[in-house]
Amino acid sequence: MSALLAMIRRDLLLVMRRKSEVLTALFFFVVVTSLFPLGIGADAALLRKIAPGVLWVAALLSTLLGLHRMFAADYQDGSLEQLALSPQPLVLLVTGKIIAHWIVCGLPLVLLAPVIGIQFDLDASSLYVLMGTLFLGTPVLSLIGSIGAALTLGVRGGSVLLSLLILPLYIPVLIFGAGAVYANSVGLDSSGHFSLLGALLILALAFIPWVSSAAVKIAIE
Protein backbone atom coordinates (compact mmCIF):
# COMPACT_ATOMS: atom_id res chain seq x y z
CA MET A 1 0.00 0.00 0.00
CA SER A 2 2.81 2.41 0.85
CA ALA A 3 4.33 1.67 -2.55
CA LEU A 4 1.05 2.65 -4.22
CA LEU A 5 1.04 5.96 -2.38
CA ALA A 6 4.74 6.51 -3.12
CA MET A 7 4.05 5.95 -6.82
CA ILE A 8 1.15 8.43 -6.85
CA ARG A 9 3.24 10.98 -4.96
CA ARG A 10 6.15 10.57 -7.36
CA ASP A 11 4.04 11.02 -10.47
CA LEU A 12 2.22 14.03 -9.03
CA LEU A 13 5.54 15.60 -8.06
CA LEU A 14 6.80 15.11 -11.61
CA VAL A 15 3.68 16.74 -12.99
CA MET A 16 4.12 19.70 -10.63
CA ARG A 17 7.63 20.21 -11.99
CA ARG A 18 6.36 20.26 -15.57
CA LYS A 19 2.90 21.76 -15.41
CA SER A 20 2.63 22.81 -19.06
CA GLU A 21 1.99 19.28 -20.34
CA VAL A 22 -1.04 18.84 -18.12
CA LEU A 23 -2.39 22.32 -18.59
CA THR A 24 -2.43 21.80 -22.38
CA ALA A 25 -4.88 18.93 -22.04
CA LEU A 26 -7.14 20.90 -19.69
CA PHE A 27 -6.97 23.99 -21.87
CA PHE A 28 -7.87 21.81 -24.85
CA PHE A 29 -10.99 20.65 -23.01
CA VAL A 30 -12.02 24.21 -22.16
CA VAL A 31 -11.36 25.58 -25.66
CA VAL A 32 -13.07 22.77 -27.57
CA THR A 33 -16.18 22.89 -25.42
CA SER A 34 -16.29 26.69 -25.69
CA LEU A 35 -16.10 26.61 -29.48
CA PHE A 36 -19.50 24.93 -29.82
CA PRO A 37 -21.63 27.65 -28.19
CA LEU A 38 -19.66 30.24 -30.15
CA GLY A 39 -20.11 28.43 -33.44
CA ILE A 40 -23.76 27.47 -33.02
CA GLY A 41 -24.93 30.74 -31.58
CA ALA A 42 -27.52 31.52 -28.94
CA ASP A 43 -29.92 28.67 -29.66
CA ALA A 44 -30.36 27.59 -26.04
CA ALA A 45 -32.57 24.58 -26.80
CA LEU A 46 -30.08 23.13 -29.28
CA LEU A 47 -27.12 23.79 -26.98
CA ARG A 48 -28.86 22.01 -24.11
CA LYS A 49 -29.47 19.06 -26.39
CA ILE A 50 -25.91 18.68 -27.66
CA ALA A 51 -24.21 19.55 -24.34
CA PRO A 52 -23.82 15.98 -22.95
CA GLY A 53 -22.37 14.64 -26.20
CA VAL A 54 -20.00 17.56 -26.75
CA LEU A 55 -18.73 17.59 -23.17
CA TRP A 56 -18.17 13.87 -23.12
CA VAL A 57 -16.42 13.74 -26.50
CA ALA A 58 -14.18 16.62 -25.42
CA ALA A 59 -13.42 14.75 -22.20
CA LEU A 60 -12.45 11.62 -24.18
CA LEU A 61 -10.17 13.58 -26.48
CA SER A 62 -8.45 15.55 -23.75
CA THR A 63 -7.83 12.35 -21.78
CA LEU A 64 -6.32 10.88 -24.91
CA LEU A 65 -3.93 13.86 -25.22
CA GLY A 66 -2.21 13.04 -21.96
CA LEU A 67 -2.28 9.26 -22.27
CA HIS A 68 1.01 8.59 -24.05
CA ARG A 69 2.81 10.32 -21.18
CA MET A 70 1.65 7.72 -18.68
CA PHE A 71 4.57 5.34 -19.27
CA ALA A 72 6.60 6.88 -22.11
CA ALA A 73 8.96 9.07 -20.06
CA ASP A 74 9.67 6.28 -17.59
CA TYR A 75 10.24 3.89 -20.48
CA GLN A 76 12.76 6.19 -22.14
CA ASP A 77 14.92 6.97 -19.12
CA GLY A 78 14.93 3.38 -17.87
CA SER A 79 12.82 4.04 -14.78
CA LEU A 80 10.22 1.54 -15.95
CA GLU A 81 12.83 -1.24 -15.75
CA GLN A 82 13.64 -0.17 -12.23
CA LEU A 83 9.95 -0.24 -11.33
CA ALA A 84 9.63 -3.73 -12.80
CA LEU A 85 12.62 -4.83 -10.68
CA SER A 86 11.23 -3.27 -7.53
CA PRO A 87 10.30 -5.75 -4.78
CA GLN A 88 6.77 -4.36 -4.93
CA PRO A 89 4.35 -6.04 -7.35
CA LEU A 90 4.32 -4.19 -10.66
CA VAL A 91 0.49 -4.27 -10.67
CA LEU A 92 0.48 -2.03 -7.61
CA LEU A 93 2.88 0.46 -9.18
CA VAL A 94 0.97 0.52 -12.47
CA THR A 95 -2.26 1.12 -10.52
CA GLY A 96 -0.51 4.02 -8.80
CA LYS A 97 0.43 5.51 -12.16
CA ILE A 98 -3.16 5.15 -13.41
CA ILE A 99 -4.53 6.85 -10.30
CA ALA A 100 -2.01 9.67 -10.65
CA HIS A 101 -3.03 10.08 -14.29
CA TRP A 102 -6.67 10.31 -13.28
CA ILE A 103 -5.96 12.90 -10.57
CA VAL A 104 -4.15 15.02 -13.11
CA CYS A 105 -6.23 14.48 -16.27
CA GLY A 106 -9.64 13.24 -15.07
CA LEU A 107 -10.46 14.95 -11.81
CA PRO A 108 -9.98 18.50 -13.18
CA LEU A 109 -12.52 17.69 -15.91
CA VAL A 110 -15.08 16.74 -13.25
CA LEU A 111 -14.45 20.04 -11.48
CA LEU A 112 -14.47 22.11 -14.67
CA ALA A 113 -17.62 20.51 -16.09
CA PRO A 114 -20.17 22.66 -14.20
CA VAL A 115 -18.46 25.86 -15.35
CA ILE A 116 -18.44 24.65 -18.95
CA GLY A 117 -22.01 23.37 -18.58
CA ILE A 118 -23.28 26.88 -17.87
CA GLN A 119 -22.23 27.87 -21.40
CA PHE A 120 -24.65 25.24 -22.68
CA ASP A 121 -27.49 26.53 -20.49
CA LEU A 122 -27.66 23.30 -18.46
CA ASP A 123 -29.77 23.49 -15.31
CA ALA A 124 -28.51 22.59 -11.86
CA SER A 125 -29.74 19.00 -11.84
CA SER A 126 -28.15 18.30 -15.25
CA LEU A 127 -24.88 19.76 -13.98
CA TYR A 128 -24.94 17.42 -10.99
CA VAL A 129 -25.62 14.44 -13.22
CA LEU A 130 -22.87 15.53 -15.61
CA MET A 131 -20.38 15.79 -12.77
CA GLY A 132 -21.50 12.43 -11.41
CA THR A 133 -21.07 10.67 -14.75
CA LEU A 134 -17.67 12.25 -15.31
CA PHE A 135 -16.64 11.25 -11.80
CA LEU A 136 -17.49 7.60 -12.52
CA GLY A 137 -16.47 7.66 -16.18
CA THR A 138 -13.09 9.42 -16.27
CA PRO A 139 -11.35 6.77 -14.11
CA VAL A 140 -12.52 4.18 -16.65
CA LEU A 141 -10.99 6.33 -19.41
CA SER A 142 -7.64 6.42 -17.58
CA LEU A 143 -7.78 2.68 -16.91
CA ILE A 144 -8.63 1.65 -20.47
CA GLY A 145 -6.13 4.18 -21.80
CA SER A 146 -3.35 2.65 -19.72
CA ILE A 147 -3.58 -0.55 -21.79
CA GLY A 148 -3.06 1.41 -24.98
CA ALA A 149 -0.27 3.50 -23.45
CA ALA A 150 1.56 0.35 -22.35
CA LEU A 151 1.01 -1.51 -25.64
CA THR A 152 2.33 1.34 -27.79
CA LEU A 153 5.55 1.82 -25.77
CA GLY A 154 8.54 2.01 -28.07
CA VAL A 155 6.35 1.96 -31.19
CA ARG A 156 7.09 4.63 -33.77
CA GLY A 157 4.05 6.83 -34.36
CA GLY A 158 2.66 5.34 -31.19
CA SER A 159 0.35 8.21 -30.30
CA VAL A 160 -1.74 7.87 -33.47
CA LEU A 161 -1.93 4.13 -33.02
CA LEU A 162 -2.89 4.71 -29.40
CA SER A 163 -5.89 6.83 -30.45
CA LEU A 164 -7.01 4.20 -32.95
CA LEU A 165 -6.70 1.43 -30.39
CA ILE A 166 -8.35 3.19 -27.50
CA LEU A 167 -11.10 5.42 -28.89
CA PRO A 168 -13.37 2.50 -29.93
CA LEU A 169 -13.03 1.07 -26.42
CA TYR A 170 -14.28 4.38 -25.00
CA ILE A 171 -17.65 4.04 -26.76
CA PRO A 172 -19.54 2.34 -23.89
CA VAL A 173 -18.42 5.00 -21.42
CA LEU A 174 -19.45 7.73 -23.87
CA ILE A 175 -22.89 6.19 -24.45
CA PHE A 176 -23.75 5.74 -20.79
CA GLY A 177 -22.11 8.99 -19.67
CA ALA A 178 -23.78 11.23 -22.21
CA GLY A 179 -26.97 9.14 -22.03
CA ALA A 180 -27.38 9.80 -18.31
CA VAL A 181 -27.22 13.57 -18.77
CA TYR A 182 -29.61 13.43 -21.70
CA ALA A 183 -32.07 11.19 -19.85
CA ASN A 184 -32.03 13.52 -16.87
CA SER A 185 -32.65 16.57 -19.05
CA VAL A 186 -35.78 15.04 -20.61
CA GLY A 187 -37.07 13.96 -17.22
CA LEU A 188 -36.22 10.26 -17.35
CA ASP A 189 -34.57 8.24 -14.61
CA SER A 190 -30.77 8.21 -15.02
CA SER A 191 -29.97 5.72 -12.26
CA GLY A 192 -29.65 2.87 -14.78
CA HIS A 193 -26.89 4.73 -16.60
CA PHE A 194 -25.12 5.36 -13.31
CA SER A 195 -25.29 1.69 -12.37
CA LEU A 196 -23.81 0.68 -15.71
CA LEU A 197 -21.02 3.27 -15.42
CA GLY A 198 -20.31 2.03 -11.90
CA ALA A 199 -20.22 -1.53 -13.16
CA LEU A 200 -17.79 -0.54 -15.92
CA LEU A 201 -15.57 1.14 -13.34
CA ILE A 202 -15.53 -1.87 -11.03
CA LEU A 203 -14.87 -4.24 -13.91
CA ALA A 204 -12.06 -2.04 -15.23
CA LEU A 205 -10.50 -1.69 -11.77
CA ALA A 206 -10.59 -5.42 -11.25
CA PHE A 207 -8.90 -6.44 -14.49
CA ILE A 208 -7.11 -3.62 -16.26
CA PRO A 209 -4.15 -3.07 -13.87
CA TRP A 210 -3.11 -6.69 -14.51
CA VAL A 211 -3.49 -6.33 -18.26
CA SER A 212 -1.51 -3.08 -18.30
CA SER A 213 1.30 -4.40 -16.14
CA ALA A 214 1.57 -7.46 -18.39
CA ALA A 215 1.81 -5.10 -21.38
CA VAL A 216 4.50 -3.06 -19.60
CA LYS A 217 6.49 -6.24 -18.94
CA ILE A 218 6.32 -7.16 -22.62
CA ALA A 219 7.43 -3.65 -23.62
CA ILE A 220 10.58 -3.67 -21.47
CA GLU A 221 11.62 -7.21 -22.32
Place this chain on the structure above:
Amino acid sequence: MLEARALTCVRGEKQLFSGLNLVVSGGECLHVRGENGVGKTSLLRLLTGLSKPESGEVLWNGLAISKESALYHRDLLFLGHRDALKEDLTALENLQLYAALEDIQLPEDKALAALRRFGLRGREHLPVNCLSAGQKRRVLMARMLTRQAKLWILDEPFNALDVHAVQALQGLIAEHMEQGGLVVMTSHQEVGLSQAKVLEL
Protein backbone atom coordinates in the same frame (compact mmCIF):
# COMPACT_ATOMS: atom_id res chain seq x y z
CA MET B 1 24.38 -17.33 -4.30
CA LEU B 2 23.53 -16.56 -7.89
CA GLU B 3 23.56 -19.47 -10.26
CA ALA B 4 22.76 -19.79 -13.96
CA ARG B 5 22.20 -23.19 -15.54
CA ALA B 6 22.49 -23.88 -19.27
CA LEU B 7 21.35 -20.40 -20.31
CA THR B 8 20.59 -19.88 -23.97
CA CYS B 9 19.94 -16.44 -25.32
CA VAL B 10 18.42 -15.75 -28.71
CA ARG B 11 17.99 -12.22 -30.06
CA GLY B 12 15.91 -12.12 -33.22
CA GLU B 13 17.32 -14.83 -35.46
CA LYS B 14 20.73 -14.92 -33.87
CA GLN B 15 21.78 -17.18 -31.05
CA LEU B 16 24.11 -15.16 -28.83
CA PHE B 17 25.22 -17.91 -26.48
CA SER B 18 24.03 -21.29 -25.34
CA GLY B 19 24.65 -23.67 -22.47
CA LEU B 20 26.11 -20.93 -20.31
CA ASN B 21 26.69 -21.90 -16.69
CA LEU B 22 27.88 -19.58 -13.97
CA VAL B 23 28.01 -19.42 -10.20
CA VAL B 24 28.67 -16.32 -8.14
CA SER B 25 28.72 -16.68 -4.38
CA GLY B 26 28.88 -14.16 -1.55
CA GLY B 27 31.89 -11.84 -1.64
CA GLU B 28 32.61 -12.53 -5.29
CA CYS B 29 32.67 -10.29 -8.32
CA LEU B 30 32.07 -11.56 -11.83
CA HIS B 31 33.42 -9.40 -14.64
CA VAL B 32 31.71 -10.21 -17.95
CA ARG B 33 33.88 -9.31 -20.93
CA GLY B 34 33.56 -9.57 -24.66
CA GLU B 35 33.27 -7.61 -27.88
CA ASN B 36 30.40 -5.27 -28.68
CA GLY B 37 27.23 -7.12 -29.52
CA VAL B 38 28.39 -10.43 -28.09
CA GLY B 39 25.53 -10.47 -25.58
CA LYS B 40 26.89 -8.98 -22.36
CA THR B 41 23.90 -6.75 -21.73
CA SER B 42 21.55 -9.55 -22.80
CA LEU B 43 23.18 -11.83 -20.23
CA LEU B 44 22.76 -9.23 -17.49
CA ARG B 45 19.10 -8.74 -18.41
CA LEU B 46 18.56 -12.50 -18.25
CA LEU B 47 20.16 -12.53 -14.80
CA THR B 48 17.86 -9.77 -13.58
CA GLY B 49 14.79 -11.52 -14.95
CA LEU B 50 13.88 -8.57 -17.19
CA SER B 51 13.99 -10.90 -20.16
CA LYS B 52 13.39 -14.62 -20.23
CA PRO B 53 16.01 -17.08 -21.46
CA GLU B 54 15.27 -19.28 -24.47
CA SER B 55 16.21 -22.20 -22.26
CA GLY B 56 17.89 -22.74 -18.93
CA GLU B 57 17.21 -21.02 -15.64
CA VAL B 58 18.61 -18.53 -13.16
CA LEU B 59 18.60 -19.38 -9.45
CA TRP B 60 19.02 -17.08 -6.48
CA ASN B 61 19.87 -18.96 -3.26
CA GLY B 62 18.64 -22.12 -4.94
CA LEU B 63 15.23 -20.72 -5.93
CA ALA B 64 14.26 -20.02 -9.53
CA ILE B 65 13.98 -16.24 -9.97
CA SER B 66 10.98 -16.60 -12.27
CA LYS B 67 9.02 -18.13 -9.40
CA GLU B 68 10.33 -16.14 -6.44
CA SER B 69 10.68 -12.77 -8.16
CA ALA B 70 9.59 -10.60 -5.21
CA LEU B 71 12.16 -12.26 -2.96
CA TYR B 72 14.84 -11.90 -5.63
CA HIS B 73 14.05 -8.27 -6.40
CA ARG B 74 14.42 -7.37 -2.72
CA ASP B 75 18.08 -8.46 -2.90
CA LEU B 76 18.78 -7.11 -6.37
CA LEU B 77 20.03 -3.78 -7.67
CA PHE B 78 20.36 -3.45 -11.44
CA LEU B 79 21.91 -0.42 -13.09
CA GLY B 80 21.60 -0.39 -16.85
CA HIS B 81 22.82 1.86 -19.66
CA ARG B 82 20.22 4.47 -18.92
CA ASP B 83 20.49 6.20 -15.58
CA ALA B 84 16.78 5.85 -14.63
CA LEU B 85 16.86 9.18 -12.81
CA LYS B 86 14.03 11.65 -13.18
CA GLU B 87 15.50 14.79 -14.76
CA ASP B 88 12.99 17.16 -13.17
CA LEU B 89 13.63 15.97 -9.63
CA THR B 90 16.62 16.70 -7.46
CA ALA B 91 19.27 14.09 -6.70
CA LEU B 92 17.96 13.80 -3.15
CA GLU B 93 14.34 13.39 -4.29
CA ASN B 94 15.39 10.70 -6.75
CA LEU B 95 17.05 8.71 -3.98
CA GLN B 96 14.16 9.17 -1.58
CA LEU B 97 11.49 8.26 -4.11
CA TYR B 98 13.31 5.08 -5.10
CA ALA B 99 13.64 4.19 -1.42
CA ALA B 100 9.90 4.77 -0.92
CA LEU B 101 9.02 2.67 -3.98
CA GLU B 102 11.31 -0.11 -2.83
CA ASP B 103 10.03 0.10 0.73
CA ILE B 104 13.41 0.92 2.28
CA GLN B 105 13.81 3.24 5.24
CA LEU B 106 16.03 6.10 4.11
CA PRO B 107 16.28 9.07 6.49
CA GLU B 108 17.19 12.33 4.78
CA ASP B 109 20.56 12.71 6.52
CA LYS B 110 21.61 9.26 5.33
CA ALA B 111 20.69 10.07 1.74
CA LEU B 112 22.54 13.39 1.97
CA ALA B 113 25.61 11.69 3.45
CA ALA B 114 25.62 9.19 0.57
CA LEU B 115 25.44 11.97 -2.03
CA ARG B 116 28.20 13.92 -0.30
CA ARG B 117 30.44 10.89 -0.12
CA PHE B 118 30.47 10.84 -3.92
CA GLY B 119 31.33 14.49 -4.33
CA LEU B 120 27.87 15.94 -4.79
CA ARG B 121 28.05 18.33 -1.86
CA GLY B 122 26.12 21.47 -2.72
CA ARG B 123 24.32 19.74 -5.59
CA GLU B 124 21.90 17.67 -3.54
CA HIS B 125 19.02 20.02 -4.29
CA LEU B 126 19.73 20.64 -7.96
CA PRO B 127 17.44 19.03 -10.54
CA VAL B 128 19.24 16.09 -12.13
CA ASN B 129 19.09 17.70 -15.59
CA CYS B 130 21.56 20.32 -14.31
CA LEU B 131 24.12 17.60 -13.54
CA SER B 132 26.73 16.29 -15.96
CA ALA B 133 26.76 12.68 -17.17
CA GLY B 134 29.46 11.80 -14.66
CA GLN B 135 27.61 13.47 -11.82
CA LYS B 136 24.49 11.48 -12.70
CA ARG B 137 26.54 8.30 -12.39
CA ARG B 138 27.65 9.56 -8.97
CA VAL B 139 24.01 9.87 -7.95
CA LEU B 140 23.65 6.23 -8.99
CA MET B 141 26.64 5.34 -6.79
CA ALA B 142 24.81 6.98 -3.89
CA ARG B 143 21.82 4.83 -4.80
CA MET B 144 24.01 1.69 -4.73
CA LEU B 145 25.11 2.66 -1.24
CA THR B 146 21.61 3.35 0.10
CA ARG B 147 19.71 0.55 -1.63
CA GLN B 148 21.04 -2.18 0.72
CA ALA B 149 20.88 -4.87 -1.96
CA LYS B 150 22.90 -8.05 -1.74
CA LEU B 151 23.40 -8.54 -5.46
CA TRP B 152 24.53 -5.76 -7.76
CA ILE B 153 24.19 -6.23 -11.49
CA LEU B 154 25.95 -3.33 -13.18
CA ASP B 155 26.09 -2.63 -16.90
CA GLU B 156 29.18 -0.55 -17.75
CA PRO B 157 29.34 1.19 -14.36
CA PHE B 158 32.62 2.93 -15.18
CA ASN B 159 31.24 4.85 -18.16
CA ALA B 160 31.53 8.65 -18.02
CA LEU B 161 33.41 8.59 -14.71
CA ASP B 162 36.54 10.62 -14.03
CA VAL B 163 39.62 9.13 -12.33
CA HIS B 164 38.47 9.96 -8.81
CA ALA B 165 34.98 8.59 -9.39
CA VAL B 166 36.43 5.38 -10.85
CA GLN B 167 38.45 4.94 -7.67
CA ALA B 168 35.41 5.73 -5.53
CA LEU B 169 33.35 3.16 -7.40
CA GLN B 170 36.11 0.53 -7.12
CA GLY B 171 36.21 1.25 -3.39
CA LEU B 172 32.45 0.95 -3.16
CA ILE B 173 32.45 -2.39 -4.98
CA ALA B 174 35.30 -3.73 -2.84
CA GLU B 175 33.46 -2.64 0.30
CA HIS B 176 30.31 -4.38 -0.93
CA MET B 177 32.24 -7.61 -1.54
CA GLU B 178 33.85 -7.45 1.90
CA GLN B 179 30.38 -7.31 3.39
CA GLY B 180 29.53 -10.54 1.56
CA GLY B 181 27.77 -8.89 -1.37
CA LEU B 182 27.79 -10.19 -4.95
CA VAL B 183 28.62 -8.17 -8.04
CA VAL B 184 28.11 -9.04 -11.69
CA MET B 185 29.25 -6.38 -14.11
CA THR B 186 30.33 -5.63 -17.63
CA SER B 187 33.14 -3.25 -18.41
CA HIS B 188 35.55 -2.63 -21.24
CA GLN B 189 38.08 -1.15 -18.87
CA GLU B 190 40.17 -3.06 -16.39
CA VAL B 191 38.08 -3.05 -13.25
CA GLY B 192 41.05 -2.89 -10.89
CA LEU B 193 39.62 -5.48 -8.56
CA SER B 194 42.15 -8.22 -7.98
CA GLN B 195 39.63 -10.81 -6.80
CA ALA B 196 37.27 -10.42 -9.75
CA LYS B 197 36.48 -13.56 -11.73
CA VAL B 198 36.35 -13.02 -15.47
CA LEU B 199 33.81 -14.48 -17.86
CA GLU B 200 34.72 -14.15 -21.54
CA LEU B 201 31.70 -14.29 -23.81
